[in-house]
Amino acid sequence: MELKSSHKSYNKLIWPVYLLNGFNSISFAGIIILMVPLSSLIWPGEGYHALEMGIIMTTLLWSSSVSGLIFGRLIDKYSRIKILMFIAVIRSFCMILLGFAIAGQGLLTWGYFFTVVLIFGTFSGGSYPAIVSLSNDIVPLEHRSKFFGYFSVMGSIFMMSGFLISGSLVQFGLWRVYFVGIGFAVLLSGLIFYFIVKEPKRGIQNKELQAILMDETIEYDFKMDKKLMRKTMLSRTNIAALIEGIFTNVFLGSLDMIILPYLQTPPHNLSPLITGLFVVIFGITGRVIGQVILARFSDKLAKHKGVRRIYFIIFSLIGGSITFALMFFIPIPYLTPAEGADIMLFFSLPITYMMGMLILSSDAISSLYGVNQPPVLQEINLPEGQGQIISWNQFLENIGYGMGPLIAGVFISAFGQNYQVSAIIITIFVIPGIILWLLSVSWYPQDIKRIKEILKERAEILKVRKESKQEL
Numbered sequence: 001m002e003l004k005s006s007h008k009s010y011n012k013l014i015w016p017v018y019l020l021n022g023f024n025s026i027s028f029a030g031i032i033i034l035m036v037p038l039s040s041l042i043w044p045g046e047g048y049h050a051l052e053m054g055i056i057m058t059t060l061l062w063s064s065s066v067s068g069l070i071f072g073r074l075i076d077k078y079s080r081i082k083i084l085m086f087i088a089v090i091r092s093f094c095m096i097l098l099g100f101a102i103a104g105q106g107l108l109t110w111g112y113f114f115t116v117v118l119i120f121g122t123f124s125g126g127s128y129p130a131i132v133s134l135s136n137d138i139v140p141l142e143h144r145s146k147f148f149g150y151f152s153v154m155g156s157i158f159m160m161s162g163f164l165i166s167g168s169l170v171q172f173g174l175w176r177v178y179f180v181g182i183g184f185a186v187l188l189s190g191l192i193f194y195f196i197v198k199e200p201k202r203g204i205q206n207k208e209l210q211a212i213l214m215d216e217t218i219e220y221d222f223k224m225d226k227k228l229m230r231k232t233m234l235s236r237t238n239i240a241a242l243i244e245g246i247f248t249n250v251f252l253g254s255l256d257m258i259i260l261p262y263l264q265t266p267p268h269n270l271s272p273l274i275t276g277l278f279v280v281i282f283g284i285t286g287r288v289i290g291q292v293i294l295a296r297f298s299d300k301l302a303k304h305k306g307v308r309r310i311y312f313i314i315f316s317l318i319g320g321s322i323t324f325a326l327m328f329f330i331p332i333p334y335l336t337p338a339e340g341a342d343i344m345l346f347f348s349l350p351i352t353y354m355m356g357m358l359i360l361s362s363d364a365i366s367s368l369y370g371v372n373q374p375p376v377l378q379e380i381n382l383p384e385g386q387g388q389i390i391s392w393n394q395f396l397e398n399i400g401y402g403m404g405p406l407i408a409g410v411f412i413s414a415f416g417q418n419y420q421v422s423a424i425i426i427t428i429f430v431i432p433g434i435i436l437w438l439l440s441v442s443w444y445p446q447d448i449k450r451i452k453e454i455l456k457e458r459a460e461i462l463k464v465r466k467e468s469k470q471e472l
Contacts, residue, residue, distance in 0.1 A: 010139045010147065016193040017131055020088065021151060022158030023185045024127055027095050029159045030166045030182060031060060031117060037170045041101075042109045052110055056117050058402070063121030065398035068391040071126025075387025076224060080134040081199045087123050087130075088190025094120035095183030099176040128394060133386035136378045137200040142303045144375035149295030152370055156287055160280055203383040208455035212462045217469065222458060224384045232451065233385050233392075236443040241377060244433035245393055246400035248369070251321065251429040253404020258412065258426065259327065262419040268332050269340035277343070278356065286360035290367025298372055306379055307444050309372040314437050320366030321427040323358050328423045330355045380447040382454065 035053045043049055075083060097116050101109060131151070139147045162182075169178040203209040203220040212218055224233075232238075263270045263278075270278070302308045332351060339345055346352055374390070381389045411422040 010143060011150075014135065014138050014147075014197055016189070016196045017134070018151065018154040020084065020186075020189045020193045021127075021131065021155050023182065023189045024088075024091065024124075025155040025159045026162030026165075027091060027120075027182050027186055028060075028124060030162050030178070031098075031120070032057060034166055034170060034175075037175070038113065041103045041175065042113065043106055044104050049110075056110075056114055059114065060117050060121040060124075061398055061402055063118055064124040065395045066125065067122045068125030068129055068394045072129050072388035072391025075126060075130045075133050075391075076384050079199050080130045080387075081194060081197060083126060084130050084134075085190050085194040087127055088186055088193070090123040091120055092183045092185075092187035092190065094123075095179050095186060099179035099183065125391070125394070129387045129390040132374055132378070132390045134197075134200070135374075136383065136386045137202055137204050140205055141306075141375065141379065142299055144378065145295040145298040145302070145309070145371040146292075148371045148374050149291035149367070152367070153288055153291045156284060160284065203455070203458075206383065206455050208452055208459050209462070212459050212466065215466060218462050218466055220383060220458070220462070222382070222384055224382070224388065228382070229385070232380075232382055232454070233389050235380060235447040235450065237380050237440045237447045238377070238389060240436040240440045240443070241373065242393055242396050244436045245397040247429050247432040248317065249397045249400030250404045250407060251426055253401035254408035254426050254429075255324065255404075257405040257408040258419060258423055261412070262328065263332075264340075265417075267334035269335045269337045270346070271337075271341040274341065274343060274346050278346075278352070279359065282356040282359040283363050286363030287367055289360070290364035291371055294364065294368055295371040298368065302372075302375075306376070306448065307441060309376050310437055310441055310444060312368045312372045313376070314434055316365050316368035316372075317430045317434050317437070320362050320369070321430045323362035323365060325423045325427050327355055327358045327362070328420045330358065376444070380444065380451055382451060 035057060039049050039053050040046075042052075071083070094116050098113065101112050101116075103109060135144070135147055166178050169175060201213050201220060204213050209220060213220060260275060262268070263275050298309060298312050302312075330351060332355065333349065335346075377389055377393065378386060408422065408426060411425055412419065415421045
């Protein structure tokens with residue numbers, strides 16, 4: 001990709017990634033959200049098989065995490081476009097296969113779902129690292145938060161739409177239509193992505209390399225070795241971000257485990273429908289504010305001083321956790337199950353909007369984490385290490401995220417369903433992340449300087465190569 005392409009809107013170059021991510025989000029989340037109805041399909045007339053369905057869910061998350069480590073190395077060596085297309089083909093094939101499952105066969109049907117979900121998860125782990133690596137060479141640094149904001153918002157919109165579509169189809173017995181339909185949608189979005197998005201040169205967005213890489217005959221072909229890995233990928237800021245991801249995602253993974261039963265069980269008794277509407281209305285609004293408006297603000301302030309992104313991350317951890325904990329101290333009225341299912345009654349209560357504003361604020365502030373962390377990691381890693389560092393981070397974050405529901409469940413049980421105490425304790429898990437990012441404020445400029453020096457050396461090497469070719 002030539003430098004002149006950076007004068008175009010980057011969205012004109014990469015827009016199909018939003019479509020691909022959207023349908024990937026529906027397919028991934030759809031498997032999770034349909035755990036209860038799938039259990040009924042596998043064991044008709046029986047109660048919910050929590051253990052067996054939990055194994056499927058854990059398999060989905062863990063296979064994705066582990067496979068990401070393998071995909072990370074491939075992403076840094078080969079075409080990101082081809083890898084993402086390959087992943088889309090396998091994932092679409094798996095979704096279609098789920099649509100042809102034979103229902104009602106007990107463990108035989110469960111084994112079929114388990115096998116297909118294992119394959120699906122294995123080929124899910126490389127998607128996000130590949131997209132982050134690709135964006136590093138298409139999206140200018142000063143627009144990175146905005147890009148990840150759009151990326152997240154589109155994923156959320158598609159996911160929420162997927163919840164409504166999947167729930168409706170399954171309710172009318174059309175679960176096969178859902179799986180086959182989403183399978184073809186993933187394949188179609190993968191083909192659109194493959195034929196429209198062009199593979200950019202690695203390093204083209206790095207200012208130190210742009211001038212030399214404008215020459216179409218020059219390619220950035222440097223590879224990561226152990227010595228360079230220790231020098232760059234194991235820098236202090238990288239290590240801090242990797243460790244922090246575990247603690248922060250324990251907190252993030254526990255949120256639904258605490259807030260949903262708090263609202264839906266006695267004495268509040270809100271119905272799942274009202275809970276869903278409440279979270280979607282205020283949560284999506286908060287995410288749009290955070291992932292679009294505040295993301296633009298992040299890019300603007302970080303344009304000339306990248307360390308400001310770390311300040312935004314610290315603010316998001318502090319503000320997001322405080323506003324989350326405050327939700328449990330809003331005096332929600334005690335409702336009967338009938339009252340908890342009355343939409344007009346619930347949305348006529350002034351206290352509904354007070355808690356709604358806290359959810360909106362929490363999601364908006366917390367969004368600053370997701371739109372600023374990837375650009376921070378991109379800036380302190382070489383072009384040939386982008387996929388690998390994101391896959392490491394994804395692996396550790398998923399470990400923390402998977403531990404969140406378990407830890408939240410332990411606290412809720414230990415404190416006799418006291419959600420206020422449990423929420424306060426869960427927020428403590430963000431403290432190590434805050435401390436690590438505070439330490440990174442002084443490390444980050446040094447780590448950026450190290451990367452810039454290496455890239456300047458690489459630019460000189462590429463310049464010598466160019467001159468040698470001209471002499472020949």
